[in-house]
Amino acid sequence: MNEMMIKLTSVTKSFGTVTALDGVTADIQAGEFFSLLGPSGCGKTTLLRTIAGFEEPDSGSIFIDGQPMRGVEANRRPTNMVFQSYAIFPHMSVAQNVGFGLRRRRLRPDELQRQIDDALRMVSLEGFGERAAHTLSGGQRQRVALARALIMRPKVLLLDEPLSALDKKLREQMQLELRQLQRAVGITFILVTHDQEEALTMSDRIAIMFEGQIAQLSTPQDLYMRPKSRQVADFIGSMNFLRAEILRRQADRIEVRIEGLGKVELAGDQASHNADDQPAAGVRPELLTILFDETDRAAREVEGEITGRSYFGDMTYYEARLDGASNAVTISMRNTSGRPVLDAGARIRVGWEADSIILL
Amino acid sequence: MSPGSLRSWLRSPDGRGLTLVSPPFIYAVLLLAAPLAAVAAFSFWTQNYLDLDRTFTIANYREVWTEPVYRVLMLRSLTVSALVTAVTVALAFPIAYFVSFRVEPARKPLWIFLITIPFWTSYLMRIFLWKVILGYNGVVNGSLLQLGIISEPLNFILYNVNAVVITLSHAWAPFAILPIFVALEKIDRSLLEAATDLGDGPLQRFFSITLPLAFPGIFAAALIVFIPTVGDYVTPRLVGGPSGLMISNMIELQFKKANNPPLGAALAVSAMFIVTAISLIFVRISRRYLRERA
Numbered sequence: 001m002n003e004m005m006i007k008l009t010s011v012t013k014s015f016g017t018v019t020a021l022d023g024v025t026a027d028i029q030a031g032e033f034f035s036l037l038g039p040s041g042c043g044k045t046t047l048l049r050t051i052a053g054f055e056e057p058d059s060g061s062i063f064i065d066g067q068p069m070r071g072v073e074a075n076r077r078p079t080n081m082v083f084q085s086y087a088i089f090p091h092m093s094v095a096q097n098v099g100f101g102l103r104r105r106r107l108r109p110d111e112l113q114r115q116i117d118d119a120l121r122m123v124s125l126e127g128f129g130e131r132a133a134h135t136l137s138g139g140q141r142q143r144v145a146l147a148r149a150l151i152m153r154p155k156v157l158l159l160d161e162p163l164s165a166l167d168k169k170l171r172e173q174m175q176l177e178l179r180q181l182q183r184a185v186g187i188t189f190i191l192v193t194h195d196q197e198e199a200l201t202m203s204d205r206i207a208i209m210f211e212g213q214i215a216q217l218s219t220p221q222d223l224y225m226r227p228k229s230r231q232v233a234d235f236i237g238s239m240n241f242l243r244a245e246i247l248r249r250q251a252d253r254i255e256v257r258i259e260g261l262g263k264v265e266l267a268g269d270q271a272s273h274n275a276d277d278q279p280a281a282g283v284r285p286e287l288l289t290i291l292f293d294e295t296d297r298a299a300r301e302v303e304g305e306i307t308g309r310s311y312f313g314d315m316t317y318y319e320a321r322l323d324g325a326s327n328a329v330t331i332s333m334r335n336t337s338g339r340p341v342l343d344a345g346a347r348i349r350v351g352w353e354a355d356s357i358i359l360l
Numbered sequence: 361m362s363p364g365s366l367r368s369w370l371r372s373p374d375g376r377g378l379t380l381v382s383p384p385f386i387y388a389v390l391l392l393a394a395p396l397a398a399v400a401a402f403s404f405w406t407q408n409y410l411d412l413d414r415t416f417t418i419a420n421y422r423e424v425w426t427e428p429v430y431r432v433l434m435l436r437s438l439t440v441s442a443l444v445t446a447v448t449v450a451l452a453f454p455i456a457y458f459v460s461f462r463v464e465p466a467r468k469p470l471w472i473f474l475i476t477i478p479f480w481t482s483y484l485m486r487i488f489l490w491k492v493i494l495g496y497n498g499v500v501n502g503s504l505l506q507l508g509i510i511s512e513p514l515n516f517i518l519y520n521v522n523a524v525v526i527t528l529s530h531a532w533a534p535f536a537i538l539p540i541f542v543a544l545e546k547i548d549r550s551l552l553e554a555a556t557d558l559g560d561g562p563l564q565r566f567f568s569i570t571l572p573l574a575f576p577g578i579f580a581a582a583l584i585v586f587i588p589t590v591g592d593y594v595t596p597r598l599v600g601g602p603s604g605l606m607i608s609n610m611i612e613l614q615f616k617k618a619n620n621p622p623l624g625a626a627l628a629v630s631a632m633f634i635v636t637a638i639s640l641i642f643v644r645i646s647r648r649y650l651r652e653r654a
Contacts, residue, residue, distance in 0.1 A: 052557060054553060054556075073556075073561075074553070074556045074557055075556045075557070075558075075559045075560055075561055076559075079557075080557055080558065081553075081554070081557045083550050083553070083554055084550075085548065085550050087548065087550040087551050087553065087554035089551060089554070089555075089569065090551075090573070091572050091573060100555070100558050100568075101558030101559050104559055104564075148554075148558065149557075149558075152558065152559070
């Protein structure tokens with residue numbers, strides 16, 4: 001797992017006056033499910049196309065499996081791509097689509113057929129070979145695109161927002177299947193997505209990109225729990241920000257006063273390197289708890305008032321103002337039986353933990 | 361029908377549709393169907409010097425289908441049309457490809473506009489221009505003589521079938537360029553990237569993706585050029601010379617100088633029949649081809 005598959009060094013690419021990639025450096029390991037996550041226009045698709053060979057970087061280098069890729073045409077790279085539009089050849093059958101890349105390998109007809117059947121089985125499309133491509137549904141097209149790329153046994157499979165055109169149910173199912181498929185074939189997958197949930201559920205590691213640069217590259221858990229900047233914290237999940245003031249900074253302890261929560265001592269790694277003396281304290285909505293019963297007790301408690309709520313079926317998201325805080329916070333609570341739904345104006349007690357705070 | 365119900369019928373979708381379509385429909389009946397019917401009727405009559413014998417006969421058709429001269433002219437018309445179609449489509453494709461794939465999207469309308477500019481001059485004018493270009497003392501011969509490539513003017517470029525093919529191919533070029541251009545424009549560019557991604561070089565990609573997907577446009581272009589050129593008579597008359605005459609020239613001759621409209625009509629109906637048959641076969645083949653590919 002520690003063998004390096006792709007090495008990107010200061011990759012830069014501009015289109016006219018627009019800088020799409022601004023010195024991207026990253027190492028992607030063999031067999032890894034790697035995601036490029038970011039808002040539209042952040043350069044993630046450009047980076048994917050640069051790895052595929054459809055764009056040549058202005059400067060910087062790309063190595064795939066130890067081989068330099070400068071000047072190597074897209075059709076000679078050990079990568080294959082699943083396009084956002086799927087790009088299924090409309091004038092061919094499913095089998096012809098899947099076997100497209102194998103034409104040049106001069107296989108015996110029965111061997112070719114066997115490989116196509118295997119690839120179709122892998123994406124659960126057995127028996128679809130003779131279907132005309134234009135009769136397929138969106139989900140089936142996606143599977144054909146996957147089979148067509150995987151049959152080439154690429155060193156790296158590139159996926160350009162492959163699930164964005166599917167409806168929610170199908171998308172969730174395909175996320176699971178893609179993850180399982182990746183484990184089964186052991187090929188390095190690089191997924192481009194703007195959907196943070198998708199990136200979190202599927203990836204081994206995620207690179208979050210803003211304005212052509214990687215803002216943070218880490219595991220899903222680390223990105224969620226230890227975002228390095230407010231931008232990252234805001235993009236992944238939702239994050240409450242409260243004003244904070246550093247009172248005392250020691251080697252591994254930091255004493256802060258947080259608006260609405262009070263004075264607390266934090267571990268050194270709870271502060272981002274970007275945090276200055278007037279940082280924001282971030283806390284996830286699910287790490288704040290409304291104490292519904294008189295008897296509920298938490299290690300740390302503060303009081304506040306409900307200002308609004310959104311009901312999501314399994315969850316309720318409360319807007320609340322903690323006493324002494326200038327910003328409102330969001331608190332998410334699971335709707336279990338017997339738990340009342342609170343209205344605006346209700347006084348609440350909120351429990352929290354010191355280790356759920358991060359300083360940004 | 362009472363006036364009230366007529367008024368409400370005229371407001372119904374059916375009524376509105378018919379009201380809308382009736383002026384062009386009447387126009388088409390008067391100027392297309394009626395003359396066609398007249399030609400068909402004539403073809404079964406006989407001309408006796410000054411008056412027309414209206415008894416039904418198929419003698420005209422017997423003559424058309426047995427006399428060798430008509431067969432020669434018909435075959436020549438079809439050959440010339442087929443040649444013109446092939447040349448036009450072959451020359452139109454690279455132009456359409458260039459505009460679709462190489463020209464910046466914002467510039468494409470300008471290019472299409474430029475392609476149509478030669479067609480602002482009249483058809484006749486352009487044929488005469490080709491006479492100037494291809495003639496014995498014309499531009500081509502003059503330049504080649506001046507360059508010392510030939511020692512005497514070329515004779516085979518004017519007043520024969522070659523001149524007809526050259527002139528007609530030029531005349532019909534935009535009608536071939538446009539449908540091919542549209543077919544090429546419709547090709548999703550990510551398909552080409554997908555083919556590249558799967559290992560195809562530019563040439564393989566062209567033959568596996570671009571050309572098959574452009575076929576509907578190519579078929580359309582071929583039909584659009586083939587059908588009207590079979591019946592063209594101005595170009596063969598002006599640049600074809602005696603060896604370049606086509607079936608329409610014979611039809612004209614029968615109607616005018618030979619004073620035998622019934623025979624001319626039978627020739628016209630026969631030519632129409634043959635062109636229709638060929639076109640239908642062509643459509644059949646292309647449909648089957650497209651369905652197999654689809």
